[in-house]
Amino acid sequence: MxxxxxxxxxxxxxxxxxxxxxxxxxxxxxxxxxxxxxxxxxxxxxxxVEEVNEAIIKQLREVAFTHRFKFTNRPVQELATLIADLSPGDINWVTFMSGGSEATETAMKMAREYYIEKGKPSKYKIIARWQSYHGNTLGALSMSGHIGRRRRYAPLLADFPHVPPAYCYRCSWGKKPDTCSLECAAEVEAAILREGPDNVAAFILEPVVGSSIGAAVPKDGYLQTVRTICDKYDILLIADEVMTGLGRTGAAFAVDHWQTLPDMLCMAKGISGGYAPLGAVAVRDHIREAFSNGSGRFAHGFTFGGNPIAAAAGKAVISFVLDHGLxxxxxxxxxxxxxxxxxxxxxxxxxxxxxxxxxxxxxxxxxxxxxxxxxxxxxxxxxxxxxxxxxxxxxxxxxxxxxxxxxxxxxxxxxxxxxxxxxxxxxxxxxxxxxxxxxxx
Ligand SMILES: Cc1ncc(COP(=O)(O)O)c(C=O)c1O
CATH class of the missing domain: 3.90.1150.10 (Aspartate Aminotransferase, domain 1)
Structure with missing residues (x-):
């Protein structure tokens, strides 16, 4: 070029x-x-889409940037409410960033900090799955199980445990849907026990796997079983919905297909539809309470987190999705x-x-x-x-x-x-x- x-x-x-x-x-x-x-x-x-263009231009005329340590802004407040309303259960609290890797990296750090706030500082490991992709920053890549994308950076990555994915076409146990006993979900429990539950903070998964397998849908019961296992050992469940979030799979979030309530929902891509760089992590009440009853702060963040232009774009895109029954x-x-x-x-x-x-x-x-x-x-x-x-x-x-x-x-x-x-x-x-x-x- x-x-x-x-x-x-x-x-x-x-x-x-x-x-x-x-x-x-x-x-x-x-x-x-x-x-x-x-x-x-x-x-x-x-x-x-003209409505989105107009919303961005309107916001540009009002204010383009506010710094998140000093101010908040209307688009961010309204977008957080929209996302909280669409999210399942008591996922009521949303923090913003500029993309998917920043979202999963934030969830990883928040899980770590959550257990410090709860007086369990030994819990820090994140269990993830092979053939997964959670992003390209070093924390996100450490969780990712995409061999090709990890290989060159392997010496720099955190040594997080990985388990086989729920990939029914190529089941690691050679099972077919009618002979399957959700061995892949049982393996999550085995991994937790191997690592020691006192060392594990979270299990992260893409409810429907994106490009590292290609739209791999788990068998019914997988998500629910994994949720039960996480509860049994006091481990957070992080749903990486960067690809699936906001309507892509025919539900607001893919976890909704299995009525499963994760502790954290990571989203990006579809929430602003490409009209602005935007990512978000939405969390349940008990996560926010751990911070509000504890140190009163979540230290991690990015300069462009909560950007009013990106938030205005997100709000307009999500409104368009809802208004048109998409x-x-x-x-x-x-x-x-x-x-x-x-x-x-x-x-x-x-x-x-x-x-x-x-x-x-x-x-x-x-x-x-x-x-x-x-x-x-x-x-x-x-x-x-x-x-x-x-x-x-x-x-x-x-x-x-x-x-x-x-x-x-x-x-x-x-x-x-x-x-x-x-x-x-x-x-x-x-x-x-x-x-x-x-x-x-
Ligand atoms: C499931 C999932 N998580 C995280 C990411 C990383 O998002 P980004 O490329 O916006 O950093 C991607 C990107 O493809 C993804 O598909």
Whole structure:
């Protein structure tokens, strides 16, 4: 590239996007892209929504920045109320930051501080799952179980324990849904006992796994069992809903599908729909009480936490989701998308699994449908599918290395919650052409 930006892929040329509206983006050469994955499951209400633009401009005219140690501001107060109202149970308290990694990092530190406030300072470890992604800062990456993203930084990471994920297509115990006894949930208890409950502060999970497996939905009962285990050993349950939060899966939060109340909910991406950098951690009454009855302070935070512009964007995006019934819509159109993907899978023997919830779906590719044998990682199939789709003007989200952290190929299809069935058909038509080009059949 002939500019001064330090891009992530240094040998690649990035199209310059100059316009976006609804489901589509356009580059400087006039090429149109269908946003079938909301970038990275971010643009949940689509691009260029005027109500949101107006709300941001209005806020800009009033005040663009307030420092959180000295002041609060109206958009932050109103957004916190909106999130508290949408969150399950007594999740009533919200702290803000600028993205997902900052949210999970905050939850990690808050869990640690919570037990200091409660007089149990030995509790600091966070148990997480393999094939998970909680973000790129060192704390978030220490919790993440994404081997590829951890590898280069391994010497810098905290030594947090990991357990196998609830990945039913590739169950670590070789079980099928009808023979499963939630061994993956029992393993959480085994890990707590191995580490010693007095050393463990929290268990973190993505209720529906994002791009490190691709829309992996746990079996019914998993979330509830894990909640019971955490209660038994006085361990906090952190739900990382950075991808799933605010309607993506057809419920306000994915935990709602299993009536499970976590102690902390991390969110980002969809809460501001890409209109501004925003993240949040929402917590239950007992968490805030530990601080308010204890030292009276939570020391951790970021300069841009509680930014009024970002909060105004978040408030406008969430209001748009609610006013247009997009959570319910995501459930209905998601069911249609899943059904159509299953139809596609029946036609192509290299599609091993189709899964998802609401408008968070994924397709996993295999060498052999019966055994589920993945393609060799060296074939780079996920990147090939994503790249060829982009050539055809279709944006997909890669979920490579899904099988075991090294091999395995999947892509996510997760369009804006506003998507219509006709637009889904348009996405699937280009998707099928892409697959036939890559797999030659
Ligand atoms: C589940 C989950 N948690 C955390 C993150 C990190 O968010 P961010 O990239 O905004 O820091 C991501 C990003 O993809 C995610 O999917």
């Amino acid at each position: 002939d500019d001064h930006v330090f891009y992530p892929m240094l040998r690649k040329r990035y199209p310059v996007i100059v316009k976006a509206k609804g489901l589509y983006l356009w580059d400087a050469d006039g090429k149109r892209y269908i946003d079938a994955c909301c970038g990275a499951l971010v643009s949940n209400i689509g691009h260029g 959570i319910e819509r995501s459930r209905a159109t998601g069911a249609y998308l899943l059904e159509e993907l299953r139809r596609l899978a029946a036609k192509h023997e290299y599609i091993g699994d189709v899964r998802g919830l609401g408008l968070m779906t994924a397709v996993e590719f295999v060498q052999d449908k019966i055994s589920g044998k993945p393609f060799a990682a060296s074939q780079g199939l996920t990147d090939k599918v994503v790249g060829k789709a982009l050539d055809r003007g279709l944006m997909l989200y890669g979920a490579g290395a899904c099988a075991d952290g090294v091999s395995g190929d999947a892509v996510m299809i997760a369009p804006p919650l506003t998507v219509s069935e006709a637009e889904i058909n348009e996405i699937l038509s280009v998707f099928e052409d892409t697959l036939e080009e890559v797999f030659g059949r």
